[in-house]
Amino acid sequence: MIEIRLHGRGGQGAVTANEILAEAAYYEGKYAQAIPMYGTERRGAPVTAFLRLDEVRVRERDLVHNPDIVVVLDPAIAQRPSILEGLKAGGLVIANYPHPPERFPLGGNFRVTTVDATAIALETLKRPITNTAILGAFSKVTGLVKVESIEKAILHRFPGTLGEMNVKAVRMAFERTPAPIQAVGGVKEKDEEGPLSGSGYGLIRSAAGWRTFRPVWNYEKCTGCRICWIFCPDNAIGWGEERPTVDYRKCKGCGICVNECPTKAVEFKREEI
Amino acid sequence: MEHKNFEVMTGNKACAWGVKLSRVQVASIYPVTPQTTIGEYIAEFIAKGELNCELVNAEGELSTQAIVKAASRVGARTFVCTSGPGQLYMHHPMHGTSSGRLPVVMATVHRGNKGMQPDHTDLMSQLWTGWIQWYCENNQEVLDSVIMAYRTAEDKRVRLPIAIGYDGYILSYTSEPVEIPDQAMVDEFLPPYEPIPNILPDKWAEAQTRRGAGMMGDFMSGGADPQAAWRIHHEAILNSKGVIKEVNEEFGKRFGRKYGNGLVEEYRTDDAEAVIVAMGTIASTARVAIDRMRSEGKPVGLVKLKTFVPFPTEDFQELGKRTRAIGMIDRNVCLGLGGAGFGELRRALYDLEERPRILGFYAGLAGAEVRVRDIEKMAEKTLKAARGEKVEPIIEWAKLGGGE
Numbered sequence: 001m002i003e004i005r006l007h008g009r010g011g012q013g014a015v016t017a018n019e020i021l022a023e024a025a026y027y028e029g030k031y032a033q034a035i036p037m038y039g040t041e042r043r044g045a046p047v048t049a050f051l052r053l054d055e056v057r058v059r060e061r062d063l064v065h066n067p068d069i070v071v072v073l074d075p076a077i078a079q080r081p082s083i084l085e086g087l088k089a090g091g092l093v094i095a096n097y098p099h100p101p102e103r104f105p106l107g108g109n110f111r112v113t114t115v116d117a118t119a120i121a122l123e124t125l126k127r128p129i130t131n132t133a134i135l136g137a138f139s140k141v142t143g144l145v146k147v148e149s150i151e152k153a154i155l156h157r158f159p160g161t162l163g164e165m166n167v168k169a170v171r172m173a174f175e176r177t178p179a180p181i182q183a184v185g186g187v188k189e190k191d192e193e194g195p196l197s198g199s200g201y202g203l204i205r206s207a208a209g210w211r212t213f214r215p216v217w218n219y220e221k222c223t224g225c226r227i228c229w230i231f232c233p234d235n236a237i238g239w240g241e242e243r244p245t246v247d248y249r250k251c252k253g254c255g256i257c258v259n260e261c262p263t264k265a266v267e268f269k270r271e272e273i
Numbered sequence: 274m275e276h277k278n279f280e281v282m283t284g285n286k287a288c289a290w291g292v293k294l295s296r297v298q299v300a301s302i303y304p305v306t307p308q309t310t311i312g313e314y315i316a317e318f319i320a321k322g323e324l325n326c327e328l329v330n331a332e333g334e335l336s337t338q339a340i341v342k343a344a345s346r347v348g349a350r351t352f353v354c355t356s357g358p359g360q361l362y363m364h365h366p367m368h369g370t371s372s373g374r375l376p377v378v379m380a381t382v383h384r385g386n387k388g389m390q391p392d393h394t395d396l397m398s399q400l401w402t403g404w405i406q407w408y409c410e411n412n413q414e415v416l417d418s419v420i421m422a423y424r425t426a427e428d429k430r431v432r433l434p435i436a437i438g439y440d441g442y443i444l445s446y447t448s449e450p451v452e453i454p455d456q457a458m459v460d461e462f463l464p465p466y467e468p469i470p471n472i473l474p475d476k477w478a479e480a481q482t483r484r485g486a487g488m489m490g491d492f493m494s495g496g497a498d499p500q501a502a503w504r505i506h507h508e509a510i511l512n513s514k515g516v517i518k519e520v521n522e523e524f525g526k527r528f529g530r531k532y533g534n535g536l537v538e539e540y541r542t543d544d545a546e547a548v549i550v551a552m553g554t555i556a557s558t559a560r561v562a563i564d565r566m567r568s569e570g571k572p573v574g575l576v577k578l579k580t581f582v583p584f585p586t587e588d589f590q591e592l593g594k595r596t597r598a599i600g601m602i603d604r605n606v607c608l609g610l611g612g613a614g615f616g617e618l619r620r621a622l623y624d625l626e627e628r629p630r631i632l633g634f635y636a637g638l639a640g641a642e643v644r645v646r647d648i649e650k651m652a653e654k655t656l657k658a659a660r661g662e663k664v665e666p667i668i669e670w671a672k673l674g675g676g677e
Contacts, residue, residue: 019281023448026279026281026450031450032450033447035443036447057411058449059557060557061410061555061557061558062643
């Protein structure tokens with residue numbers, strides 16, 4: 001039995017990727033069990049899903065604790081050592097990360113490959129939904145599921161243009177993913193700042209990692225109308241001397257301020273990892 | 274076998290497929306996690322024109338149950354589903370459905386009474402409502418059980434509502450290959466619903482409503498026994514065991530799958546000194562634990578308890594005669610009384626001349642993860658008890674997880 005764990009954020013489609021992979025594996029005669037881990041999900045919050053592939057019916061009904069393969073859909077999550085928890089010695093990590101595997105920040109007894117799935121998703125889908133692109137990488141480096149089966153499963157689920165766009169993302173990732181290397185690591189995880197104040201965050205220390213894009217203000221265009229300040233759902237925008245100030249730990253990158261600004265003074269810029 | 278049509282689907286979709294294949298005519302659903310998507314799939318089938326069903330959105334579970342009860346009374350095949358708190362809210366009209374002997378089928382996607390995670394306390398809280406209760410271990414069983422439930426519930430010898438329980442999240446949202454039976458074959462297996470206008474004579478209804486009914490000289494009730502409605506209802510449930518077995522056998526013959534004898538399924542119990550009993554998805558994981566222990570030469574077996582109401586007393590009495598110890602895993606607790614399965618098992622075996630030892634384990638409550646090795650530990654303890662060793666405590670809250 002092959003056991004796989006997927007990490008992503010709400011909205012990136014980790015659960016869907018898991019189900020597509022299960023269906024694709026099923027087309028090839030394998031038995032698949034795709035388990036999402038549900039709590040109270042929100043767009044941007046970290047999510048996990050699990051997949052078991054076997055030749056016979058899987059009877060275990062617990063979660064996957066010692067995966068053979070870890071798939072990460074989000075570049076900020078890919079930097080966290082917790083993604084390696086329980087990974088079998090010599091296991092494989094497939095990460096959405098904008099740099100080659102040699103620059104992957106985590107090290108240890110595992111192999112790793114990277115692909116900039118966010119860039120591929122933005123190019124093909126015009127949105128940072130990275131789930132289908134990462135499947136192209138999965139197919140290429142594991143060989144467990146043929147890329148044609150993944151495409152068939154995608155088109156079954158999303159017929160028409162949407163499916164075609166996703167298939168394009170899969171193919172692009174398939175071509176761009178390099179062979180895995182022994183993990184080198186050594187780059188320290190960025191320290192997050194102290195706990196967030198304000199209600200509604202629970203135990204989350206910072207929502208900064210949830211962003212794919214960061215809103216940036218051009219104060220020359222800003223008229224001080226306070227519309228961004230009014231609309232921000234997370235109270236991340238404060239008010240200084242006649243101009244907005246942003247607490248980027250609270251900002252999830254939802255883009256409402258960008259959308260609402262009447263003078264186009266707020267711009268979205270992709271976060272750098 | 275006939276052609277096989279598989280699809281990778283979640284437990285909730287499997288349930289909706291069961292509803293579609295059973296040609297349900299009226300469904301009433303109020304959304305509650307983790308049951309909600311059943312209603313979405315049914316709505317999708319209706320929108321695509323694949324299912325001719327009236328889907329009634331109600332303002333709560335009290336109403337959904339009342340709606341299907343009324344629809345069933347006037348001759349429609351009906352479906353309702355819920356989870357956890359919704360199940361509790363539905364409690365009152367459930368009595369009416371079963372007292373009216375209406376063959377409503379309900380899916381209970383388990384969500385415990387404390388919090389959001391699954392355990393069997395939601396459906397176990399309904400033990401006194403007079404419904405037949407089934408528990409499923411995988412998505413295929415969910416689909417098949419819906420079809421079998423209509424056939425059983427509508428049988429004129431039964432005429433009782435059936436609740437099908439399956440673990441929320443663990444099955445409801447987990448995808449795996451499920452065979453979709455052929456519609457023509459289902460139609461052959463499940464004839465259209467024929468309502469019976471009034472199963473209980475009016476005099477009983479009258480007898481139950483007036484104090485002093487049944488006493489000498491009470492001409493209004495015609496001397497009817499006020500307890501009769503309870504007795505007849507109780508006996509009807511006990512007597513349904515034969516039909517449940519019969520339907521399971523016939524399903525097996527037609528579709529190539531059956532679930533033990535319909536009440537229980539024994540797994541590697543031949544020559545087993547100790548047997549563990551599990552329900553729902555724990556039974557699935559337990560199969561792996563039993564296989565591992567058998568490969569180490571340990572004579573242990575599993576009984577999967579599918580039908581909890583009516584309780585398969587005879588099956589367990591027969592098992593009790595050939596095994597030395599039974600460990601009951603309860604994913605429920607009746608607060609202040611104990612595990613429902615443990616209590617029933619002891620009730621069933623008390624009259625045996627030589628009783629096996631019966632141990633109790635609480636496991637998987639509030640969604641606590643039950644792993645293979647957790648079940649192995651429970652089976653080890655039961656085996657020790659079978660071999661006459663001292664085991665304490667007799668009833669324990671299983672320590673789950675932790676180190677290897």
